[in-house]
Amino acid sequence: MTNSPNSPSDSTRRVTRRTVVGAGLALATGLSGGGYVARRYLGADGSDNPRSILDGEQSYPEPEYGNPDRKHHLTVTRGEIEVAPSETIETWLYDGQYPGPELRVREGERVRITVHNELSAETTIHWHGMRQFGSNAMDGVPGITQPAIGPDEEFVYEFDAAPTGTHWYHSHVGFQLERGLLGPLIVEEDEPHVEYDRDHMVILDEYLTSEPAVRSVDRGMMGSFPGSPEYDGTLVNGKLPSDPHVVSVEAGERIRLRFLNAGSATTYRVSIGGHAMQITHADGQAVEPVTVDTFDIGMGERFDAVIEANRSGRWEIRAHPLDDRMPAGRAVLRYNGSTADDPRYESVGMRQLEYGDLTAVSPLDRIDGTPDRRIDLNLSTGGMMGDSDEWTINGQAYPNVDPIRIKEGEHVRLHVVNHSPMRHPMHLHGHHFVVDGALQDTVTVPGHMGQQTLDFVADNPGDWFFHCHNSYHMETGMIQLFEYK
Ligand SMILES: [Cu+2]
Numbered sequence: 001m002t003n004s005p006n007s008p009s010d011s012t013r014r015v016t017r018r019t020v021v022g023a024g025l026a027l028a029t030g031l032s033g034g035g036y037v038a039r040r041y042l043g044a045d046g047s048d049n050p051r052s053i054l055d056g057e058q059s060y061p062e063p064e065y066g067n068p069d070r071k072h073h074l075t076v077t078r079g080e081i082e083v084a085p086s087e088t089i090e091t092w093l094y095d096g097q098y099p100g101p102e103l104r105v106r107e108g109e110r111v112r113i114t115v116h117n118e119l120s121a122e123t124t125i126h127w128h129g130m131r132q133f134g135s136n137a138m139d140g141v142p143g144i145t146q147p148a149i150g151p152d153e154e155f156v157y158e159f160d161a162a163p164t165g166t167h168w169y170h171s172h173v174g175f176q177l178e179r180g181l182l183g184p185l186i187v188e189e190d191e192p193h194v195e196y197d198r199d200h201m202v203i204l205d206e207y208l209t210s211e212p213a214v215r216s217v218d219r220g221m222m223g224s225f226p227g228s229p230e231y232d233g234t235l236v237n238g239k240l241p242s243d244p245h246v247v248s249v250e251a252g253e254r255i256r257l258r259f260l261n262a263g264s265a266t267t268y269r270v271s272i273g274g275h276a277m278q279i280t281h282a283d284g285q286a287v288e289p290v291t292v293d294t295f296d297i298g299m300g301e302r303f304d305a306v307i308e309a310n311r312s313g314r315w316e317i318r319a320h321p322l323d324d325r326m327p328a329g330r331a332v333l334r335y336n337g338s339t340a341d342d343p344r345y346e347s348v349g350m351r352q353l354e355y356g357d358l359t360a361v362s363p364l365d366r367i368d369g370t371p372d373r374r375i376d377l378n379l380s381t382g383g384m385m386g387d388s389d390e391w392t393i394n395g396q397a398y399p400n401v402d403p404i405r406i407k408e409g410e411h412v413r414l415h416v417v418n419h420s421p422m423r424h425p426m427h428l429h430g431h432h433f434v435v436d437g438a439l440q441d442t443v444t445v446p447g448h449m450g451q452q453t454l455d456f457v458a459d460n461p462g463d464w465f466f467h468c469h470n471s472y473h474m475e476t477g478m479i480q481l482f483e484y485k
Contacts, residue, residue, distance in 0.1 A: 060137060060144075060145060060146050060147065061136045061137040061145055061462060061463070062137060063137040063138065063146075063156070063158070064135065064137070064158075065112070065156065065158050066110060066158065067110070068109075068110045068111055068112035068158055069105075069106075069109040069110050069111070070105050070109050070110075070111050070112070071111075071112045071113075071114070072103055072111065072112070072113045072114070073113070073114045073115075073116070074094050074095055074100065074101070074113060074114070074115050074116070074125070075094070075095055075096075075115075075116045075118055076092070076093070076094060076115065076116065076117045076118055076119050076123055076171075076181065077092070077093055077096060077118045077119065078090060078091070078092055078093065078119065079091070079092075079093045079096050081093070081097075081098045081180070081238060083207065083235060083238060083239060083240045083243075084239065084240040084242045084243040085242075085243055087240065089209060091179050091180040092119065092171075092176060092179040092180050092181050093180060093181070094181060094182075094183050097183075098180040098182075098238050099180075099182055099183050099184065099201075099203050099205075099237065099238055099262065100169070100181070100182060100183025100184075101183055102183065102184045102186065102201060103169070103183065103184070103185045103186070104185075104186045104188065105161045105185075105186070105187055105188070106161075106187070106188050106190070107161070107162075107164045107187060107188060107189055107190045108160075108161070108162075108190075109160075109161045109187075110158065110159070110160050110161070111157075111158065111159060111160075111161050112156060112157070112158040113125075113156070113157045113158070114154055114155075114156050114157075115149060115154060115155050115156075115157065116153075116154045117149045117150065117151055117152065117153055117154070117155075118151075118152070119151060120151050121151070121173070121174075121176075122142065122148035122149060122150055122151070122173060123148060123149050123171050123173050123176060123181070124140040124141065124142045124146060124148050124149060124155070124171060124172050124173055125140045125157065125169050125170065125171060125172070125181075126139060126140035126141065126169065126170060126171075126172040126429070127139075127140065127157070127159065127167065127169050127185060128167055128168050128169065128170060128185075128300060128427070128441070128442075129163075129165065129166075129167025129168065129185070129283060129284050129302070129441055130159055130161070130162070130167060130185070131160075131162055131163060131430065131431070131432070131460065132159055132429070132430050132460070132462075133160065133162065133430075133459075133460050134460070135158075135159045135160070136430065136460070136461070136462030136463060136464070138157045138158060138159045139429055139430065139462070139464070139465075140157070140172050141172050141429070141463075141465050142172060142173055144463050144465065144481070145462070145463060148173060161185075161187045162187065163187065163284060163285065163432070164187040164188065164189040164284065165186075165187055165189075165281055165283070165284020165285055165286075165302070165304075166184070166186060166201075166258040166259075166260065166281060166283075166284045166302040166304055167184075167185040167186070167187065167284050167302070168182060168183065168184050168185050168260055168262065168302070169182065169183055169184075169185050170182040170183075170262070174475065175212035175213075175264070175471055175475065177262070177264060177471060178206075178208060178212040178264040178471050179212060182203075182205075182262045184201045184203065184258070184260060186199075186201070186258065187284070189286075192286075193280070193286045193361050194256075194278070194280045194286075194289055194306055195254060196254040196255060196256040196306050197250075197253045197254050197255060198253065198255050198256070199255070199256035199257070199258055199304075200247050200255060200256070200257055200258065201237070201258045201260065202236060202237065202245075202247070202257050202258065202259045202260070202317065202331060203236065203237050203238075203260045203262050204234065204235075204236055204259070204260065204261045204262065204263055204268050204270075204297070204319045204329060205234070205235045205236075205238075205261075205262045205263050205264075206228075206231040206233075206234060206235070206263045206264060206265065206266050206326070207231060207232045207233040207234060207235045207240060207326075208229060208231055208232060209232045210229055210230075211229075212228075212229065212264070212471070213229060214226045214227070214228075214389075214472050214475060214476060215227055215228065215229050215230075215472075216387075216389070219421065222421055223381070223383060223386045223387045223388065224387045224388070225381040225382075225387075225388045225389075225391065225420070225422075226388070226389055226390065226391065226472055226473070226475075226476040227265065227422075227472050228264060228265035228266075228470075228471070228472045230325070230326075231265075231266070231325060231326045232326065233326050233327055233329070234266075234268070234319055234321060234326060234327065234328060234329025234330075235329060236317070236319060236329040236330060236331040237331060239331070240329075241327065241328070241329060241330045244330050244331050244332045244343070245331040245332070246331070246332045246334050247317070247331060247332065247333050247334065248334050248335075248336055249309040249333060249334070249335055249336065250309065250335070250336050251309055251310070251312055251335055251336075251337075252309060252310070253309045254306055254307070254308055254309070255306070255307055255309060256280070256304055256305070256306050257277075257304065257305050257306075257307065257317075258281075258302065258304050259297055259302060259303045259304070259305065260301075260302045261297040261298060261299050261300065261301050261302075262299075262300075263299050264299065264470065264471035264472065265299070265470050265471065265472055266299070266321045266322070266323065266325070267296055267297065267298045267299070267321070267322045267323070267423055267425075267444065268296070268297050268319040268320060268321055268322065268329070269294055269295070269296050269319070269320045269321075269322055270294060270295055270296075270297055270303075270305075270317075270318065270319055270320075271293060271294040271318050271320075271347070271348075272307060272315060272316070272317050272318070272333060273315040273316045273317075273318070273333075273343065273344050273345035273346045273347075273348075274311045274313070274315050274344065274346045274348060275307045275308070275311065275315060275333070275348065276291050276292065276293055276307070276348050276349065276351075277291070277292055277293070277295070277305035277306070277307055278290070278291050278305060278306045278307070279291075279292055279295065279303055279304070279305055279353055279357075279358070280304050280305065280306050281302070281303065281304035282301075282302070282303055282304075282358050282438050282439075282440055283301060283302050283432070283439070283440040283441045283442055284302055284304075284441075285360060285361075285432065285438065285439040285440065286360070286361040286362065287358045287359055287360055287361060287438050288358075288359045288361060289306070290353065290357045290358065291351065292351045292352060292353040292357070293347070293348050293349040293350060293351045293352070294350075294351070294352050294353070295352065295353035296322065296352075296353070296444070298423060298425035298442065298443075298444035298469070299425045299442075299469040299470055299471075300425050300427050300441075300442040300469035301425060301440075301442045301443075301444065303353070307333075309333075309335065312335045312337075312338055313335060313338050313340045313344060314332055314333070314334045314335070314338050314340040314341070314342070314343040314344065315332070315333040315334075315343055315344055315345070316330050316331075316332065316333075316343040316344065316345040317330060317331040317332065317333055318330050318345060330343070355435055355436050355438065355443070355452075356436045356437075358435075358436060358437060358438035359437040359438060360434075360437060360438050360439045363434075363437075363439075366411060366457050367411060367434050367455045367456065367457055369411075370411075371410075371411045371412060371413035371455060372407075372410040372411045372412070373406060373407075373410050373411070373412050373413070374412075374413045374415065375404060375412065375413070375414050375415070376394075376415050376417070377393050377394060377414055377415065377416045377417070377480070378393070378394050378395070378416075378417050378419055379391075379392075379393060379416065379417065379418045379419060379420060379424050379426075379445060379468070379478065380392055380395070380418075380419040380420050381420055382397060382477075389476060390476045390477040391420075391468065391473040391474075391476050391477050391478035392477055392478065393466075393478060393479070393480045394480075396477075396480075397476065397477025397478070398467075398477050398478070398479035398480070398481075399479075400477075401479070401480055401481065403463075403480070403481040403482070403483045404466075404480060404481065404482050404483065405483055405484065406458045406482055406483075406484045407458065407484055408458055408459070408461050408484055408485070409457070409458060409459070410457070410458045411455065411456075411457055411458075412455070412456055412457070412458055413453060413454070413455050414433070414453070414454040414455075414456075414466075415451070415453050416445050416451065416452045416453075416454065417445075417449065417450075417451050418445045418446065418447055418448070418449065418450045418451070419449065420447060421447040421448055422447050422470075422473075423444050423445065423446055423447055423450075423470075424444070424445045424447075424468045424470065424473060424478065425442050425443070425444045425445075425468060425469040425470065426442065426443055426444075426445055426452070426454075426466065426467070426468055426469070427441060427442040427465075427466070427467060427468075427469045428441060428442075428454070428456065428464065428465075428466045428482075429464040429465045429466070430460045430462060430464040431456045431457075431458075431459075431460060431464065432456065433454040433455055433456040434454070434455040434456070435452060435453070435454055442469060458482075458484055461484050461485050462483075462484075463481060463482070463483050464481070464482045464483075465479060465480075465481060466479070466480045466481070466482055467479035467480070
């Protein structure tokens with residue numbers, strides 16, 4: 001079904017906005033009539049040039065402010081970081097840091113974060129993992145939930161820090177995430193369901209020394225489709241393997257490592273030399289602990305792993321890129337008092353985490369039984385067997401998509417089928433969904449007809465993105481929009 005801008009039933013302010021914006025794009029792309037046209041996902045290029053997108057009447061959900069328990073301020077700038085001794089790179093930073101400062105709040109707190117943009121490009125921040133229950137206006141999607149923050153402008157985000165767990169924040173504009181605009185956001189539980197002595201963020205990301213830009217990837221018989229540039233390595237907490245980040249532990253401790261894949265195009269296989277891992281949380285949500293030796297983590301996903309510090313020495317925490325396109329990243333688990341030199345790596349076993357191993361500690365209410373609405377979503381390139389410059393959901397590339405209309409209160413089931421050979425880590429804003437037995441906000445759909453079934457309850461009216469978290473797939477169209485009032 002198409003959503004004609006002039007349809008009488010579409011007399012809402014949001015559609016008015018899109019009508020205006022869409023009209024310009026329709027001209028630019030030669031589209032006429034039919035089909036929903038929204039503004040091109042902002043800015044795209046990550047170029048440094050400000051780009052005016054708000055060239056007409058705009059309307060967004062109304063921001064609401066209250067009495068925050070905690071206030072932060074983030075400044076967005078350009079600057080240099082050192083990824084190894086005598087290796088620096090100019091990139092884009094929050095508060096002069098990459099990764100950005102760790103924002104750590106307590107369960108139940110309301111948080112206000114004032115973002116000041118000192119770039120010469122527009123920006124926004126998406127709080128990945130935050131439910132934004134009743135606060136669609138704080139979701140940070142330019143052109144959908146807010147106008148982008150222009151150079152020298154500020155935007156004040158405020159929301160309830162929920163749910164608890166390991167989350168993160170990042171720019172939702174173009175390739176700014178790939179340029180380093182990301183940081184961890186931790187919501188501490190009052191009563192964790194597992195015991196540990198300390199916790200520590202471990203952030204995986206690609207190292208890119210060139211400009212982020214879509215590259216046409218030749219796949220032989222599969223044709224070509226848009227992908228990422230060649231990477232120069234893997235960063236763990238902003239460091240190359242030659243100068244690894246060190247996690248210090250005391251023998252006998254239990255340490256909770258909060259893994260985040262902040263990469264733009266790489267799935268990593270994580271393992272720790274000499275140590276098994278007890279997976280305790282997926283996308284921040286508590287799961288029944290399951291002991292594994294390795295797990296794969298897609299873009300945007302988080303897994304928390306508790307380890308027993310019971311083997312003295314220096315050990316490698318390894319992040320191996322599944323596509324083998326660049327060297328593995330590493331951090332070091334160093335026991336206090338250890339005099340060992342190079343970190344050791346010793347495989348402890350072959351137990352590999354699967355989504356099916358995960359069971360939520362607190363299942364989401366009302367997600368059982370028969371769904372009220374089933375939606376099939378097919379992921380593919382624009383041209384099934386030929387060259388393509390876009391990635392699509394049900395054959396549509398954002399912004400030329402018909403948004404999915406659902407109704408408040410419905411139990412929605414998404415059946416996602418991947419017709420392409422590439423993995424797609426699909427992320428839904430504003431909701432957590434059930435995958436097998438776990439609650440997640442991002443799930444990787446394997447290539448070659450891989451499938452996932454995602455169930456959620458439409459309890460948070462607004463306009464919510466559903467997209468692939470591979471930056472290069474997203475930028476070339478792999479986005480849908482759920483809308484309900
Ligand atoms: Cu993808």
